[in-house]
Amino acid sequence: MDPWITSQPSLSLDLHVGLPPMGHHHHRYQPAPPMVALAKPKLLVEESFLPPKKDPEVAVLESELQRVSEENRRLGEMLREVAAKYEALHAQFADLATAQANANTNGVSNNTNNPSSASEGGSVSPSRKRKSEDSLVGGTPSPPSHAHPHQHHHHAFAAADQAECTSGEPCKRVREECKPVVSKSYVHADPADLSLAVKDGYQWRKYGQKVTKDNPCPRAYFRCSFAPGCPVKKKVQRSAEDKAILVATYEGEHNHTAPPPTQPQQHHDAGKNASAAKPPQAPAPLHHPQPQQQQQPKQEAALSGETAAASELMRRNLAEQMAMTLTRDPSFKAALVSALSGRILELSPARDVN
DNA sequence: CGTCTTTGACCTGCGC
DNA sequence: GCGCAGGTCAAAGACG
Numbered sequence: 177m178d179p180w181i182t183s184q185p186s187l188s189l190d191l192h193v194g195l196p197p198m199g200h201h202h203h204r205y206q207p208a209p210p211m212v213a214l215a216k217p218k219l220l221v222e223e224s225f226l227p228p229k230k231d232p233e234v235a236v237l238e239s240e241l242q243r244v245s246e247e248n249r250r251l252g253e254m255l256r257e258v259a260a261k262y263e264a265l266h267a268q269f270a271d272l273a274t275a276q277a278n279a280n281t282n283g284v285s286n287n288t289n290n291p292s293s294a295s296e297g298g299s300v301s302p303s304r305k306r307k308s309e310d311s312l313v314g315g316t317p318s319p320p321s322h323a324h325p326h327q328h329h330h331h332a333f334a335a336a337d338q339a340e341c342t343s344g345e346p347c348k349r350v351r352e353e354c355k356p357v358v359s360k361s362y363v364h365a366d367p368a369d370l371s372l373a374v375k376d377g378y379q380w381r382k383y384g385q386k387v388t389k390d391n392p393c394p395r396a397y398f399r400c401s402f403a404p405g406c407p408v409k410k411k412v413q414r415s416a417e418d419k420a421i422l423v424a425t426y427e428g429e430h431n432h433t434a435p436p437p438t439q440p441q442q443h444h445d446a447g448k449n450a451s452a453a454k455p456p457q458a459p460a461p462l463h464h465p466q467p468q469q470q471q472q473p474k475q476e477a478a479l480s481g482e483t484a485a486a487s488e489l490m491r492r493n494l495a496e497q498m499a500m501t502l503t504r505d506p507s508f509k510a511a512l513v514s515a516l517s518g519r520i521l522e523l524s525p526a527r528d529v530n
Numbered sequence: 531c532g533t534c535t536t537t538g539a540c541c542t543g544c545g546c
Numbered sequence: 547g548c549g550c551a552g553g554t555c556a557a558a559g560a561c562g
Contacts, residue, residue, distance in 0.1 A: 382534075382536085383535090
């Protein structure tokens, strides 16, 4: 997040989200119809201790105002904190983009004559000779770019370096260094939804599922089936800490153009199908996975514009995510109702009418 | 009938 | 060498 967010007046809300009841019990969240809370405050606060000779109603409102102001300040601090973190991430992203541009200008030849991305996966070997396939995949330097979608948080880990992995060096170190680009994104999903679908606009074909040691939730393995021969894989697993969060790990680079953007993305998936089964529905990924051949010549020149566009997109995604997360939070809804009711009461000219 | 998901088996890397 | 864990394969079944 950047100053844009902190400067938005609409973001300064008089809300108390997820906070413990403060003194008065009338703001506790009730799962019952939210509007019930609207009528409550006036009655309940009258029981509190108030200085004499002061209109109890006014005192209540004052204390309420004070409390709300305090919360507002606290939320503002949180927002600033988030904004600072966003800035840090953004700077990191800019660094990566710069590094990517440099790498592309230095090592263009690595990308174009990449036989594996076209052959690997395009024609599936009938037999299980993965040893040779592995050496092919592992020994192929991945072109540096961002081949993965958008969504909440997103970290891209480029390979350790882009040094060529010559076939003459079978050592483990070389293999390690030539790992494809790996990136992670965290997606909010309904915990009740068992499908590990992360809609990112691409078509994915599920080819495996595994329960891992450190997480009781199974991890699903997908391959990009948007274009034949696309080497990109992704792993999707629910976060062990928060089952509502899907962690998608993307590996490799798409060797095709990004799917056309369509309707705004819905993060819940009512169908039973994983993301592979549907045609692309999501907006274009944050970092457009352009084919490397088209990307390189103009990349440096277009970098600033692209970064700006990416930043804008990131902003929108972030705002969407925040809105979505908040609106799914029952305590947020209760807080919203409470804040609105307080404001309505405050502004109402007939508020002293019983 | 073609495509996709499921799922058990297999392969590979790694630590001991 | 052995066992473990992660990743992948491919047969079988579901589905449109």
